[in-house]
Amino acid sequence: MTDYEAVILDVDGTIVRGEALLPGATDALQALEAAGCSRLLFSNNPTRGSDHYREKLAPHGIDVEPTTVLTSATVSADYLAATHGGERVFLVGGERLEAILEDAAVEVTADPDAAEVVLGSFDKNFSFGTLWEALRALEGDVPFYGTDPDATIPIDEGEIPGSGAILAAMEAVAGREPDAILGKPSAVAAAAAMDRLETDPGKTLVVGDRLDTDIALGNRAGMETALVLTGVSDRTALASSDVEPDHVLESLAAVETLL
Numbered sequence: 001m002t003d004y005e006a007v008i009l010d011v012d013g014t015i016v017r018g019e020a021l022l023p024g025a026t027d028a029l030q031a032l033e034a035a036g037c038s039r040l041l042f043s044n045n046p047t048r049g050s051d052h053y054r055e056k057l058a059p060h061g062i063d064v065e066p067t068t069v070l071t072s073a074t075v076s077a078d079y080l081a082a083t084h085g086g087e088r089v090f091l092v093g094g095e096r097l098e099a100i101l102e103d104a105a106v107e108v109t110a111d112p113d114a115a116e117v118v119l120g121s122f123d124k125n126f127s128f129g130t131l132w133e134a135l136r137a138l139e140g141d142v143p144f145y146g147t148d149p150d151a152t153i154p155i156d157e158g159e160i161p162g163s164g165a166i167l168a169a170m171e172a173v174a175g176r177e178p179d180a181i182l183g184k185p186s187a188v189a190a191a192a193a194m195d196r197l198e199t200d201p202g203k204t205l206v207v208g209d210r211l212d213t214d215i216a217l218g219n220r221a222g223m224e225t226a227l228v229l230t231g232v233s234d235r236t237a238l239a240s241s242d243v244e245p246d247h248v249l250e251s252l253a254a255v256e257t258l259l
Contacts, residue, residue, distance in 0.1 A: 002259040004224070006038040006199040008217075010208030011053060012045065013231020014252055018156035021060045022230050024253020029062060031256040037205070040197055044072045044183045044213055046121040046147035046163055047096045049103075068196070072148040072163075072183025073097050075192045076119065077104035079182050080145070090115035090137040092130060092166060093123050093147070112137035120170045120178065121147040122163045131169055138174040148183035150213065154231055184210075185217035194221075207255060209233055211243040219243065228252050 009015065015025045032039060041053055041064065050066035057064050073096070080089060081104045088109040091098055098108050101119075109115060115137035123130065138144060151164035171177050182188050194201060201222040208214020209231025218225035227233060227245040230252070238248065247258060 002035040002037065003203065004035070004037050004205045004259070005203040006040065006197045006205070007032050008040050008042050008193055008197075008204060008206045008208075008223070009252075010210070010214045010231075011041050011043040011056075013154045013209035014207060014214075014228050015041075015062075016056070016060075017154060017230065019056075020156070022251060022253075024251055026061060028252040028255045031259060035259045037259075038197055038199060039068060040193055041069045042071070042184065042189070042193060043069075044148040044150050044210075045153075046072045046076070046183065047094050049074055049096075049100050070189075070192055070196065072189070073100045073121075074104075075189055076121075076145065076147045076182040077101045077106055078192065079188055080104070080106045080117065080119065084117050084143065087116040088114050089117045089119055090134075091119050091121070092126070092134050092170065093119065093121035094125075097121055097147070115142055118142055118144045118170075119147065120145070120163065120167045122153070123166060126166050126169075131173060134170050135173045138170065138176075144170075144174070144176065144178045146178045146181045146183075148213070149181050149185075150210070152232065154209075159232075184208075184213040185215075185220060187220070190217055190221040193217075205258065207249075207252060211237060211241045211245070215245045216243050218245075226255065226258060228254075 050069035054064040112133040150162040152159040153162040204223045206218030225245040226247040
């Protein structure tokens with residue numbers, strides 16, 4: 001047994017990198033289960049819903065229930081449905097995110113002049129035309145949100161631009177920052193995680209590879225944090241960051257040392 005009652009685990013860069021399972025990840029998950037920790041997977045990927053991670057991890061022998069998975073897409077959809085029900089959302093994002101929003105009964109419009117809410121996210125087809133439409137949608141005091149702040153996304157070949165890069169362009173033309181970023185490390189994300197886990201933040205461990213999202217989420221919410229060095233943040237980033245984890249692990253495989 002352990003003092004932790006629950007663990008929040010990032011996925012990309014923590015359990016997998018691209019499609020490859022990171023060494024020791026399966027043993028680490030088994031150790032957490034044996035220690036009696038409730039598990040929640042939380043990805044800032046804004047293009048995927050909860051079902052995706054069951055399909056992604058099943059070939060590696062890891063069983064995942066969709067109810068134990070959150071993504072920045074599902075958190076954003078739930079938040080907009082709860083706070084802007086019936087309002088038209090202009091989306092800068094991909095088709096998968098649009099489908100997740102619509103599944104949550106969020107009305108999406110392609111007309112920037114009809115926008116009552118604007119949501120910015122990862123869009124591999126982002127262009128000058130998209131940015132021009134976003135500028136039109138953001139006129140006035142329309143609420144402006146982002147799914148996640150990740151400037152880059154780790155892939156097998158390295159990194160690609162993420163939602164944070166697109167949001168920076170939208171901020172620049174609109175002359176204002178988003179009213180809120182809804183994925184990690186926001187208070188919205190922390191509340192969504194705690195609602196799923198139904199546990200005390202002080203007895204919850206957050207494990208992830210990003211200082212500015214995973215570790216910041218835990219620090220702000222009063223959780224214990226562990227940075228793994230298998231993804232975006234390395235020791236150089238750690239040395240220059242104001243965000244400090246409680247623990248630094250070479251990989252998720254070392255999480256057993258904390259139990």
